Amino acid sequence: MTEDLTRQSAAVLAAAIAAKEVSAQEVATAHLERIAAVDGVVHAFLHISSDSAMAQAKRVDEKIAAGTEVGPLAGVPLALKDVLAMHGEPTTAGSRILQGWKPPYDSTVVARLRAADIVILGKTNMDEFAMGSSTEHSAYGPTHNPWDLTRIPGGSGGGSAAALAAFEAPLAIGTDTGGSIRQPASVTGTVGVKPTYGAVSRYGQIALASSLDQPGPCARSVLDTALLHAAIAGHDPMDSTSINAAVPDVVAAARRADIRGMRIGVVKELSGDGYQAGVSQRYHEALSILEDLGATITEVSCPHFEYALGAYYLILPSEASSNLARFDGMRYGLRTGDDGANSVEQVMSLTREQGFGPEVKRRIMLGTYALSSGYYEAYYGQAQKVRTLITSDFNAAFANVDVLVSPTAPTTAFKLGEKLDDPLAMYLNDVATIPVNLAGICAMSLPVGLAPEDQLPVGLQIMAPAMADERLYLAGGALEAALVDRWGHLLIEEVPSL
Amino acid sequence: MSQTTYVPFEQALKVYEPVFGLETHVELGTKSKMWCGCSTDFGADANTQVCPVCLGLPGSMPVVNRVAVESTIRIGLALNCSIATWCRFARKNYFYPDMPKDYQISQYDEPLCFDGYLDVTVETPEGPQVVRVEIERVHMEEDTGKLTHAGGATGRIHGADYSLVDYNRAGIPLIEIVTKPVSGTGALAPAVARAYVSELRDVMRALGVSDVRMEEGSLRCDVNLSLNRPGEQWGTRSETKNVNSLRSVERAVRSEIERQASVLDLGDRVIQETRHFHEDTGRSTSGRSKEQAEDYRYFPEPDLVPVAPSDAWVEQLRSTMPEMPSVKRARLQAEWNINEFELASLVNAGALDLVEASIAAGVDSVAARKWWTGELLRVANDTGVELADLQVSPGQIREIEELIASGALNDKLARQVFEGIIHGEGDVASVIAARGLAVVSDDTALLAAIDEALSAQPDVADKIRSGKVQAAGAIVGAVMKSTKGQADAAKVRILLLERLGVSE
């Protein structure tokens, strides 16, 4: 294989490695060199695990040489969002409060990646504790969008998406609580999936909002994403909310990519009114393509979606305020103010004040308020009722259609710093993605073109019922194939050189 | 801070009615913890029985221990509770260094068991009285790590420079049992409280769900109490913690009645607070003020799914229920042919199971009761321990009884044997050998002692010879003294009269 290894898809690399056309170590080295060359300006990575990556690559090569059976993605490099515990490697969740912490255990996702012989290159940047839509809230500095380095790569998983878009890795793992996989995918021209809640184990994922979080696969193509999905999904006895059922055959669906007769619903409340013009345009063009491919499109109404943002920004901070309480400086991580005179309460408060950034503190206080006595019913209690209403909206819609679609985000990548001072404006980025998490169903974002006004990627969101993840790959695969036909290549190939 | 004053108990009860409630925590004897597979063994080296889950490391998640749920349901059934058909866990949020997650997974408004009762018996001058203590709820939660405090003079929190945490205990399943307020017991309040905790402990032992040792912390008790004048609303209640024995339960209730009566008599307000009980003084001191009740911000635990016990499961557990202590007591009363007073004194002494075990080991029923409620109870009370902790086994009682029957021991010597066993000097045979406690029945030795006594009291000897046989007692007494109680008194008397040529 003579072409640039970093421009290949995961599927192609895996096949080449298995066929001994190239070694896993060569592939890993090529990607580590790419990271060294460009990550200075992209800042997708917080930590590069070159030693363990090369060791893992070596093991894969030895296995292949010995004729031992290896998985379908053996030897393929991957970028891991720094919110997942990896034994012995720094895991910060983008926060100062965990600076230097090395978990004494692997998250289930990492254990499965290791078992699949996937080579983890390092940990990627993120909004602190996954709170954000731009990765600007990382305590370690922002990540830059490879399409335009003055712009955000999306958030909270901007690092993983940027790593893909910068060709630093062909695979990445993110986590999605309200859009943190899908919105970065949308603004970087890559593919990202939030699986059904419970499809991928949360054991070892530093929790944000436990009833909304899901780890998920990210890549540059629908097939690569499907291969990664298959490697990480499945029941985990360490996660009580893990689905105890067979993983749907997402790879077969991605390969079949045939949507003749599929019924697609366009969500009226997410149809693009008020969205950036170019986003709407590309979205509607994609709808035409879907129809050309044999799907029928109807409009559905999900009237309670307008309350989704409000419910989300009550549920998330409430659960997060509790999940983040453990960061108190007593057992690991940052401890400040321990001068021998300060009490434990003072040390806890000083540590958290210094260790958490403003967005985290803001949400902790919002959550503390929403749960506090006298306010629980009015806020958290009400928000949980809205979830029921949103779920029933989805159920009603899915009674008549197989998948729903919407633009993934209202705009393309905005400028760094543009929305930092206005939290509410930042929260509005998630308006299309949030309902999915509230209901626990699955969704994918894939690129459908560049917005004419700024030549930046636009993403389309496909939503499917809980446990029907294969429909995402069926529809996504079909749409992607049609677009590749039209353009001659994946959209990501048009990203400017770094 | 003003000096705490107390109104004597009887006086307090002339004016006020006590209302009390008990919150007991039972540490379950499961092999592994509530949410993870770490061992629950007591006494392990610090921080050797911890994992990401019970340490609350970032990313960790709990998974419910099935046996803990079963034990809770069985406890609920034993306490005549309704079992929830669907319930959830909830997070109780507060910061404390012994709490790895800074929230405790517990149950809030959806306990697994609720609305039950436990009948307890207390002794009154009119005889045993049955009091029904209503149970509000039984729910599941987790234990915290253990703190030790360093640098201060007392080893307690006050004045400590810093503290040390061992998380071995964190995550051990804890069952909380809360009574409904108990009113109308008047002067019996302390006894009812004690009887309740004692009966609860017996129930846990019968179920085999916990070893319920108060001194080891596997049974903990908090006492809530308020006073009110007859006809008035219930008063403000205080909470007393660190109540670590049955005796302390009784004393804590009593002391709090006396203290609150004094406060109210002075026209002051009882403060809603948490107090700390002290074994040595039998009094409590003020701890954290609960004026502003803690805001625990409870919400349903999102990392766990609801527990929904099916009818079939509950019935299957019901079929595994052992004989309840109250049923057992009624049965034994009939078997041993004793009346309710005798039964009550056995129960109060904590001797029931021990007597039953002794009888099972072959001891005569009357003898078993005699020893356990007599000499052994005396020793237990004198040394401030529970009967069960005396380290005297039913088998040993049987051995001793056999030796008495064969004449090798008498009652007095037997008591010395028990003393030796209790002091850890060994088993029955070794104590007898080491202390030389055999009954002296060798005639020669006895005659020698008799002659010695006679020559020391010649006037008594004359009296006997002249027919005053009762005077023999003084000589027998002297011989018993000189043989350190090891002579067979009856035999001494026979030999003495023979010696003097006098008949009975």
Add this chain to the structure above:
Amino acid sequence: MTSISRDEVAHLAHLARLDLGAEELDHYASQLDVILQAVARISEVTADDIPAMSHPVPMTNVFREDVVTASLNRADVLSMAPAVEDDRFKVPRILDEE
């Protein structure tokens, strides 16, 4: 919807163990206010008879068996601690108000 006072924010900060400075208190008070007004809209649509949803998955009775599994190595546990003494986590003095 009443606006959130500075005192309330200070109380929240205490509950959440955040040592906020005076400026931060004011700043957060106004930001929280704006957010709370926005989210308050949800009460428009929720009626009493709508059940709350705490779990997207309708599962119940997920248990593990009562089996002992390996604990962590103590050295690994204590090596991440900010302070250690006597094989225990050393923590600053705990106040117990009298």
